[in-house]
Each structure stands twice: as C-alpha cells, then as structure tokens.
Amino acid sequence: MKKLHCFCQSGNAYKVALAMEFMNVPWQPVFVDFMNGQTRDTAWRDGVNPMGEVPVMEDNGRVITQSTVMLRMLARETGLFGARDGDEDDELLRWMLFDNHKFTANFATYRFMKSFGPSAPDPAVMKFMRSRVDAAYGIVNKHLSTRAFMVGERLTIADLSLCGYVFYPPEECGFDIRETHPNIFAWRERIRAQPRWQDPYDLMPGERIAPKW
Amino acid sequence: MKKLHCFCQSGNAYKVALAMEFMNVPWQPVFVDFMNGQTRDTAWRDGVNPMGEVPVMEDNGRVITQSTVMLRMLARETGLFGARDGDEDDELLRWMLFDNHKFTANFATYRFMKSFGPSAPDPAVMKFMRSRVDAAYGIVNKHLSTRAFMVGERLTIADLSLCGYVFYPPEECGFDIRETHPNIFAWRERIRAQPRWQDPYDLMPGERIAPKW
Numbered sequence: 001m002k003k004l005h006c007f008c009q010s011g012n013a014y015k016v017a018l019a020m021e022f023m024n025v026p027w028q029p030v031f032v033d034f035m036n037g038q039t040r041d042t043a044w045r046d047g048v049n050p051m052g053e054v055p056v057m058e059d060n061g062r063v064i065t066q067s068t069v070m071l072r073m074l075a076r077e078t079g080l081f082g083a084r085d086g087d088e089d090d091e092l093l094r095w096m097l098f099d100n101h102k103f104t105a106n107f108a109t110y111r112f113m114k115s116f117g118p119s120a121p122d123p124a125v126m127k128f129m130r131s132r133v134d135a136a137y138g139i140v141n142k143h144l145s146t147r148a149f150m151v152g153e154r155l156t157i158a159d160l161s162l163c164g165y166v167f168y169p170p171e172e173c174g175f176d177i178r179e180t181h182p183n184i185f186a187w188r189e190r191i192r193a194q195p196r197w198q199d200p201y202d203l204m205p206g207e208r209i210a211p212k213w
Numbered sequence: 214m215k216k217l218h219c220f221c222q223s224g225n226a227y228k229v230a231l232a233m234e235f236m237n238v239p240w241q242p243v244f245v246d247f248m249n250g251q252t253r254d255t256a257w258r259d260g261v262n263p264m265g266e267v268p269v270m271e272d273n274g275r276v277i278t279q280s281t282v283m284l285r286m287l288a289r290e291t292g293l294f295g296a297r298d299g300d301e302d303d304e305l306l307r308w309m310l311f312d313n314h315k316f317t318a319n320f321a322t323y324r325f326m327k328s329f330g331p332s333a334p335d336p337a338v339m340k341f342m343r344s345r346v347d348a349a350y351g352i353v354n355k356h357l358s359t360r361a362f363m364v365g366e367r368l369t370i371a372d373l374s375l376c377g378y379v380f381y382p383p384e385e386c387g388f389d390i391r392e393t394h395p396n397i398f399a400w401r402e403r404i405r406a407q408p409r410w411q412d413p414y415d416l417m418p419g420e421r422i423a424p425k426w
Contacts, residue, residue, distance in 0.1 A: 124337040
C-alpha cells in the first residue's frame with residue numbers, strides 16, 4: 001500500500017492525499033513533524049528527501065517526491081483525471097508548473113509566515129508576498145471566469161494541484177477568497193461537492209494549530 | 214521555423230534558446246519588451262499568454278508557454294537530452310519542478326529586484342528573498358558535490374532548466390557563485406564547455422541594462 005509522508009497543514013501533501021481519495025487508491029499516512037523541524041534535519045535530507053520537502057511517497061520500494069510527479073503517476077496508474085492526449089498532457093503540466101512556480105508557492109509561503117512561522121512576520125515582506133499572491137490568484141480567477149475547471153471542462157490533476165491550499169480556513173491567511181476571488185471560490189465549491197471529498201484536517205495527521213500572529 | 218518570444222535578460226527564455234542551440238534546432242527570436250511592461254499589457258495577457266510570462270513559443274500554429282513544457286517537447290522531437298525511461302522522466306521532471314518552485318523562481322525575483330526593478334528594493338524583502346535563494350542554491354550545490362550533472366551523469370533538460378540564470382554576470386545579483394556555491398560554479402563551467410554554448414546576451418535580443426540599484 002502507498003505511504004504518504006504528510007501533515008495536516010501541508011497543502012502540497014493534501015493535493016496527493018485528495019487525489020488518492022478521489023481515485024479510490026488505498027493509502028496510509030505517515031506523520032511528518034514539519035512544524036518542529038523534521039524536514040530540516042540531516043536524517044530527512046540525507047535519508048528521505050534532499051529537497052527537504054513534504055510530501056514524500058513510498059510505493060513498492062520506490063521513494064517519490066514532488067506532488068506533480070505523484071499526481072501524474074496516480075493518473076497513469078488509475079486512468080483517472082489525467083490527460084486525454086499529448087496536447088492536453090502539455091496543458092495540464094503547464095498549469096501545474098504555474099502552480100508550483102507561483103500559485104501555490106507564493107500562497108503557501110504567505111500563509112505559513114502569517115500563521116505558523118517562528119516569529120512575527122515582517123510587514124514589508126508580507127506586503128511584498130501578498131502582491132505576488134494576488135498576481136497569481138488574479139490569473140487563475142480570470143481563467144476560471146469562463147470555465148468550470150482549469151482544463152477541458154472536467155476535473156483533472158491540474159485542478160487537484162492548484163486546489164491544495166484553497167480549502168484551508170481564511171483565518172490562516174487573513175483573507176477570504178469568497179470575497180477576493182469569487183471564481184476561485186466557486187471552483188473550490190465544485191471540487192468540494194465531489195463524492196469522496198474530505199477536509200485537509202480530517203484527511204491527514206497532526207494537530208490543528210491556531211494562527212500565531 | 215520555431216519562434217521564441219524572448220529578451221536577453223530572461224533566464225527562463227535562455228533555457229529554451231540554449232536547448233535549441235544544443236539540439237541544433239533552427240529557431241527565430243521575437244523580441245518582447247518585458248522591461249517596458251509588454252507582458253503586463255492586456256494585448257499580451259488576452260492574446261498571447263494569460264499567465265503573463267516569457268518565454269512563449271510559436272510552433273506550427275501552436276502557442277506554447279512554460280519553459281519546462283518546451284524543453285520536454287524539444288527532447289521528444291529531437292531525441293536529445295531527454296529521459297531514457299519512465300523513472301528517469303519522473304526524475305528529470307522532479308528537478309525541473311524544484312527549479313520552477315524554488316531554484317529559478319527565487320533567484321530570478323531576487324536578481325530582478327536587485328538590478329532591474331522600478332524602484333530601489335526594500336532591504337527586509339531582499340534579506341528574506343536572499344535566504345530563500347541560499348536555501349535552494351544550497352540544495353543544488355550539495356546535490357552536485359557528488360555528480361557532474363543533475364541526473365544520470367550526462368547533460369539533460371534538467372540541467373538546461375536549472376542553468377537558466379547562472380550564466381548572468383555576478384554584478385546583476387550581487388554575489389558570485391564561484392565563491393558561494395563552488396559545485397554549481399563547476400557544473401556551470403561544464404555546460405559552458407559544450408560545443409554550441411552561447412552567452413544569454415549574445416543569444417537573445419534586447420539591450421544590456423546596467424544594474425540600477
């Protein structure tokens with residue numbers, strides 16, 4: 001059975017956990033104590049993931065990192081939520097790269113500093129990061145103004161990648177997409193309405209932490 | 214013939230331009246006036262690339278964005294510098310995702326603000342971004358301490374992706390990898406030694422700009 005090294009605050013892990021639920025793939029979570037530095041530890045870097053990131057998947061003796069690689073692998077294995085042809089494969093990957101580069105990357109950093117960082121965030125840094133979040137969220141919000149899902153009018157791994165952080169409660173990032181990015185909000189509700197959807201805090205191990213700052 | 218919309222300061226465009234040189238693929242540059250806002254313009258966003266980014270490739274009537282998608286496409290078409298099997302394909306993509314997420318992403322933003330931004334950079338933001346650059350560069354520097362290239366002991370599209378910004382002169386980012394990250398420096402020199410290598414300022418159109426700040 002696949003093992004996913006994860007913790008409940010990680011939207012990057014949630015992307016893969018939710019995909020496995022939607023695809024009905026049996027899996028087992030392994031808790032990573034990220035908040036106390038487990039992924040910065042030498043044992044993690046040398047033994048598990050030199051990139052120092054969560055999630056990590058163990059599957060048949062193979063260790064896989066990067067949520068996009070896992071989502072593509074799961075789509076290949078199950079025949080679900082993947083591309084229908086080569087051009088669509090490029091199109092899904094294009095949005096997953098944008099997600100890694102900007103949409104998730106900026107938001108995850110912003111939310112972490114806002115709620116879970118080791119010290120109160122610097123206002124100049126937060127203002128800078130917020131402008132980057134808004135630029136990326138603006139692009140996806142506009143894209144979703146004329147379509148129900150990111151690519152091909154059906155749920156795909158591109159949606160599962162981009163949605164990783166949007167289900168976390170607004171108090172963790174300090175703004176509510178229902179007000180700021182209504183098309184992203186409506187898309188999120190379409191994903192939430194899928195039969196096997198689960199909240200990140202129910203699907204993955206670890207304790208909830210109240211926003212610190 | 215393939216057209217690449219690019220400008221000489223864009224390391225993301227350089228990744229693809231250099232790949233086409235190494236693969237001996239004929240191509241034609243189309244200058245993008247990024248520095249004067251062309252990619253923030255409605256005509257660019259609505260007509261060319263909603264993600265607002267450079268590079269953009271035109272090929273046989275198709276418009277392609279995201280350097281990673283272009284590099285994979287070029288490797289497929291030429292049979293050069295790509296993966297030898299499915300596992301290696303995952304491994305190349307894993308590093309290209311890390312590049313998009315952290316290695317290029319943080320450095321490109323840091324260098325842009327340091328040298329080409331519209332106003333003098335905020336020291337708190339620069340300090341924050343520099344720590345992110347150093348974290349990503351440290352991971353790649355360590356990875357290259359025991360190998361000549363990123364994956365499989367030969368030049369691949371993973372190297373061509375990660376090397377996009379390392380050839381720009383040190384004064385543009387304010388530090389010299391020869392001193393700070395010697396394994397990245399040595400790897401860069403191995404890439405520079407390839408027969409068809411060219412400097413980004415020679416390979417792509419646009420004027421050199423002296424660092425502003």
